[in-house]
Amino acid sequence: MSRLTTDDLQKIKQKYKDEFTLREGGYRIKVTVHMGTCGIAAGAREVMDALMDEIAKNSIQGILVASSGCAGLCGREPIATVEETGGETIKYCDLNAEKMRKIVTEHFIEGNPPRAYALPPWSDMPFFNLQKLRVLRNIGLMDPENIEEYIARDGYQAAAKALIHMTPEEIINVVKSSGLRGRGGAGFPTGLKWEFASKVQSDVKFMLCNGDEGDPGAFMDRSVMEADPHSVIEGMIIGAKAIGSHNGYIYVRAEYPLAVKRLQMAIDKAVEAGLLGENILGTGFDFGLEIYLGAGAFVCGEETALMRSIEGKRGMPRPRPPFPAHKGLWDKPSVLNNVETLAQISPVILKGADWYRSLGTEKSSGTKVFALTGTIKNVGLVEVPMGIPLRTIIHDVGGGIKKRGKFKAVQLGGPSGGCVPEHLLDTPVTYEDIVATGAIVGSGGMVVMDDNTCMVGMAKFFLEFTADESCGKCPPCRVGTRILLDILTDIAEGRGREEDIATLEDLSRDIIATSLCGLGQTAPNPVLTTIRYFRDEYESHIKHGWCKAGVCRDLCSFRIDEKLCTGCGACLRGCPSKAIVGEKKQPHKIIQELCVHCRSCYEACKFRSVKIMPAGYEGDLSELAEPAGAESSTKKGEA
Amino acid sequence: MAAGPKILIVDDEIVVIKSARRVLEGEGYNVEGALGGREALLEIEQNDYDLVFTDLKMPEVDGITLIRWIRKNRPSTGIVIITGYPSQDTIKEALGLGIIDYVPKPFTPAVLLDVTRRAVQWVEGEKAEEAKVDEEFPPAMAVELDRVIHEYRDKPGALIPVLQRAQEIVGYLPPVVQKRIGRGLNIPPAEVHSVVSFYSFFTMKPRGDHNIRVCLGTACYVRGIEGVLGKIKDALHIDIGDTTGDKKFSLEGVRCLGACGLAPVMVVDQETFGSITPKKALEILGRYAPAVVAPGPREEVEETVEKEG
Numbered sequence: 001m002s003r004l005t006t007d008d009l010q011k012i013k014q015k016y017k018d019e020f021t022l023r024e025g026g027y028r029i030k031v032t033v034h035m036g037t038c039g040i041a042a043g044a045r046e047v048m049d050a051l052m053d054e055i056a057k058n059s060i061q062g063i064l065v066a067s068s069g070c071a072g073l074c075g076r077e078p079i080a081t082v083e084e085t086g087g088e089t090i091k092y093c094d095l096n097a098e099k100m101r102k103i104v105t106e107h108f109i110e111g112n113p114p115r116a117y118a119l120p121p122w123s124d125m126p127f128f129n130l131q132k133l134r135v136l137r138n139i140g141l142m143d144p145e146n147i148e149e150y151i152a153r154d155g156y157q158a159a160a161k162a163l164i165h166m167t168p169e170e171i172i173n174v175v176k177s178s179g180l181r182g183r184g185g186a187g188f189p190t191g192l193k194w195e196f197a198s199k200v201q202s203d204v205k206f207m208l209c210n211g212d213e214g215d216p217g218a219f220m221d222r223s224v225m226e227a228d229p230h231s232v233i234e235g236m237i238i239g240a241k242a243i244g245s246h247n248g249y250i251y252v253r254a255e256y257p258l259a260v261k262r263l264q265m266a267i268d269k270a271v272e273a274g275l276l277g278e279n280i281l282g283t284g285f286d287f288g289l290e291i292y293l294g295a296g297a298f299v300c301g302e303e304t305a306l307m308r309s310i311e312g313k314r315g316m317p318r319p320r321p322p323f324p325a326h327k328g329l330w331d332k333p334s335v336l337n338n339v340e341t342l343a344q345i346s347p348v349i350l351k352g353a354d355w356y357r358s359l360g361t362e363k364s365s366g367t368k369v370f371a372l373t374g375t376i377k378n379v380g381l382v383e384v385p386m387g388i389p390l391r392t393i394i395h396d397v398g399g400g401i402k403k404r405g406k407f408k409a410v411q412l413g414g415p416s417g418g419c420v421p422e423h424l425l426d427t428p429v430t431y432e433d434i435v436a437t438g439a440i441v442g443s444g445g446m447v448v449m450d451d452n453t454c455m456v457g458m459a460k461f462f463l464e465f466t467a468d469e470s471c472g473k474c475p476p477c478r479v480g481t482r483i484l485l486d487i488l489t490d491i492a493e494g495r496g497r498e499e500d501i502a503t504l505e506d507l508s509r510d511i512i513a514t515s516l517c518g519l520g521q522t523a524p525n526p527v528l529t530t531i532r533y534f535r536d537e538y539e540s541h542i543k544h545g546w547c548k549a550g551v552c553r554d555l556c557s558f559r560i561d562e563k564l565c566t567g568c569g570a571c572l573r574g575c576p577s578k579a580i581v582g583e584k585k586q587p588h589k590i591i592q593e594l595c596v597h598c599r600s601c602y603e604a605c606k607f608r609s610v611k612i613m614p615a616g617y618e619g620d621l622s623e624l625a626e627p628a629g630a631e632s633s634t635k636k637g638e639a
Numbered sequence: 640m641a642a643g644p645k646i647l648i649v650d651d652e653i654v655v656i657k658s659a660r661r662v663l664e665g666e667g668y669n670v671e672g673a674l675g676g677r678e679a680l681l682e683i684e685q686n687d688y689d690l691v692f693t694d695l696k697m698p699e700v701d702g703i704t705l706i707r708w709i710r711k712n713r714p715s716t717g718i719v720i721i722t723g724y725p726s727q728d729t730i731k732e733a734l735g736l737g738i739i740d741y742v743p744k745p746f747t748p749a750v751l752l753d754v755t756r757r758a759v760q761w762v763e764g765e766k767a768e769e770a771k772v773d774e775e776f777p778p779a780m781a782v783e784l785d786r787v788i789h790e791y792r793d794k795p796g797a798l799i800p801v802l803q804r805a806q807e808i809v810g811y812l813p814p815v816v817q818k819r820i821g822r823g824l825n826i827p828p829a830e831v832h833s834v835v836s837f838y839s840f841f842t843m844k845p846r847g848d849h850n851i852r853v854c855l856g857t858a859c860y861v862r863g864i865e866g867v868l869g870k871i872k873d874a875l876h877i878d879i880g881d882t883t884g885d886k887k888f889s890l891e892g893v894r895c896l897g898a899c900g901l902a903p904v905m906v907v908d909q910e911t912f913g914s915i916t917p918k919k920a921l922e923i924l925g926r927y928a929p930a931v932v933a934p935g936p937r938e939e940v941e942e943t944v945e946k947e948g
Contacts, residue, residue, distance in 0.1 A: 037896075037897065037898050037911060038898050038900045038901050038913065040911065041898055041901055041904070041910075041911035041912060041913045042901060042913055074898075074899070074900020074901065075900050075901075077900065077901070213897060214894065214895070215895070216855070216856030216857040216858070216859075216860075216894055216895035217856055217857035217858050217895065217899055218895075218897075218899075219895075219897035219898065219899055219900075222897040253897075254803065254840050255893060255894075255895075255896055255897065256897060257909070292796075292799075292800075293799070293800065293803055294840075295799055295802070295803065295838035295839075295840040295841060296838050296839035296840035296841075296893075296894070297837060297838050297839065298894060309799065310796050311795070311796045312795070312796035312797060312798035312799050312834070313798075313830075313834065314833055314834055314837040315837065315838075330795065371899055373857075373858035373861075373899035373900065373902060374857075374858055374861045374862070374902075375861060375862070379899070379900045379902075380900055411857060414857065445857065445899075447857045447858055447861055447899075448861075449861055453861060461857070461860050462857075465855075465894065469894070471837075598866070
């Protein structure tokens with residue numbers, strides 16, 4: 001591709017409009033197979049092969065086959081979108097090669113779409129119709145490997161506007177008044193960050209993108225980088241102009257090979273088109289961009305650590321000030337923005353601050369992408385206006401809890417966040433309101449947990465993570481997280497003491513107050529929130545040796561309630577250690593000495609006759625009230 | 640005498656060469672002399688030396704130029720500098736070029752012998768180590784590694800990308816590879832090691848033919864990755880970070896692969912598998928190595944039960 005001018009951008013847009021509009025004589029049907037990491041893992045390649053194969057075999061004309069990124073509803077991949085001239089758009093889900101072949105025959109040849117494989121129309125699905133797509137505007141709708149498709153969807157128009165018609169001050173003012181806040185976790189106003197860096201005099205400045213999405217349970221940045229890489233690049237060009245930078249890096253985790261590949265492809269295409277490099281769009285503005293691969297260190301999500309890492313050193317944070325806006329990468333003024341933040345810069349520039357503010361709240365404007373996972377029905381990426389209640393996201397967009405479980409808590413913000421219980425689900429999702437619950441919005445990971453999750457175990461899981469990922473530079477974090485973990489392990493393994501809860505709380509506060517960087521300052525959040533909202537679970541572990549969720553193996557025993565058991569044998573067949581005995585249609589029994597506490601009988605029983613009791617409990621089942629799994633278990637359990 | 644280590648003394652003062660020869664030849668070393676940088680270059684071109692002692696201040700071709708040339712063309716030759724002006728700057732510059740040691744001028748026989756003994760040991764150790772590397776990784780790998788080092792040499796912050804590429808080439812990062820990279824990029828081995836040990840992506844243990852990466856992220860934890868991991872550990876008899884005895888598989892735990900929609904997830908080599916159960920995990924591993932414990936009837940029941948639920 002030759003170097004483009006602004007006129008060329010318009011021409012490409014028009015060309016695509018003409019060519020790819022489904023019309024008489026042209027393409028009759030467009031099939032898009034969604035091939036993000038999740039789609040491919042679920043088998044999208046086989047689906048694509050089957051599609052191509054079947055079209056060729058039957059020599060069907062007028063079908064345009066395209067590939068694209070994630071469709072958002074990751075739990076139902078592989079997904080294919082079929083658009084038809086004058087017809088409706090149908091999304092087929094849970095596909096495999098065989099289903100695809102059937103779709104080709106029945107839909108494309110016979111004109112009779114197999115509805116059984118299709119999702120209901122968007123308008124009928126809260127998962128889709130409650131979403132407002134800004135960051136995810138292009139995702140799943142275009143081929144990320146084709147720059148022209150991005151241009152056809154208004155791509156690089158904002159960069160052209162910013163480079164040709166706007167001064168750095170004007171760019172910064174628009175971003176400032178839009179109220180856009182950094183989506184990486186801390187929520188610092190993006191415009192302000194740019195303003196600080198723009199005011200520093202320096203020959204060299206760096207514009208950086210943080211694609212080191214380290215929070216387990218968050219994957220929106222991966223999805224954006226895979227499905228819409230140019231939007232990140234465009235955001236960086238605009239940011240570079242605002243702060244006066246001519247060099248940039250995108251720091252991406254090595255765990256995201258597809259994202260790296262697509263970003264590199266996008267950069268190469270943009271350079272070829274004169275949208276990166278020297279004299280962008282003939283405006284005289286230069287900006288060179290490179291990818292830097294992370295090497296697997298959670299702490300490198302912290303800005304000073306990330307910069308050390310790009311310098312080729314151990315990624316350890318340093319005290320601030322000086323802030324990176326003054327002394328960042330190689331001691332030069334630097335701005336680091338998150339992928340999700342950068343992806344929405346171009347619509348802000350094109351449509352203005354008021355448009356951006358039309359969604360969200362006064363202090364938290366716009367939308368936020370959440371990665372909904374855990375024991376929830378609709379697993380996937382959702383983008384909703386800020387300020388809507390958690391309950392709406394979980395129960396309406398997310399479709400509620402999977403199978404027969406009962407909602408227990410939602411974990412927000414990964415290892416730096418906390419667990420929010422049922423009674424706080426009406427909390428609106430804004431930076432301030434979520435912090436008040438003890439959690440953080442963070443990068444937007446939302447892991448939903450049902451009553452099969454032990455909250456002590458959850459806190460322990462996160463502390464294992466942070467203790468392992470602590471870089472070791474400052475003792476409060478290095479030593480403190482280790483001690484927290486030791487105490488939690490003691491509690492989970494039956495060595496807990498009554499004073500442990502107070503020790504956990506005190507120590508947590510000290511770690512928060514004295515750690516050097518965000519990792520240590522937030523590491524105790526999972527402990528504090530689980531104690532705050534689920535203290536009874538800690539007490540039950542310590543005082544009664546009873547993990548009611550049946551997760552801590554040393555603190556539970558599995559018993560069959562003979563009154564409820566129908567003798568169906570499901571538990572017996574599933575037991576890996578053959579610890580269950582009983583005749584057909586007669587109540588079964590678990591031989592405690594052989595039981596390894598694997599929970600398989602508990603999950604297998606449809607009649608809820610398997611009960612979780614304290615370790616070594618031999619008394620009558622009715623004496624202790626219903627354990628986890630039943631209504632209002634916890635309170636009665638204490639009685 | 641020819642069997643002893645071969646040493647070249649380079650100095651523009653003949654008296655230095657003579658006295659050094661006297662001391663060293665007495666101890667069985669094989670010593671030659673060169674009266675300047677240019678003569679030294681010609682001499683080294685034609686003969687292999689284990690060790691070169693060189694003055695820094697010499698007319699025409701000076702010591703630093705000579706050292707640079709040797710590092711580039713005879714990287715296995717050890718270099719020791721002899722200097723009458725051991726100022727911080729010159730020593731620092733020479734150390735940066737990878738010299739072993741220095742001898743102050745004038746020197747006593749004891750000092751010279753001591754430095755020589757240590758330098759010879761160092762060179763021999765280095766050569767033994769290089770020979771060992773050659774056994775483990777073929778020369779083609781070494782050539783490729785050097786090519787990568789060369790490509791990144793002048794880029795700022797090159798160390799991590801070079802280590803990543805090196806791990807792709809060799810499969811892991813043993814001390815010899817780290818040293819080679821350090822030497823090539825002019826970074827002390829300790830610093831290279833500090834970076835390797837910091838990032839979880841780097842490994843100093845060899846990996847198996849197939850690398851299993853099990854996701855330990857939150858979503859996978861909530862959806863039961865622990866059972867899967869336990870099953871894999873039992874079946875392969877290894878723990879996280881280990882490689883099986885037959886070098887077929889190695890097992891790694893990773894912090895979230897970002898495919899939470901498919902939790903629990905594992906990756907074998909480059910392929911991602913989602914919604915895995917303990918049984919499915921074993922089936923997948925079986926595709927890579929059929930000898931892995933075949934799933935017994937009891938797991939099949941487990942699967943049926945899950946579907947019913």
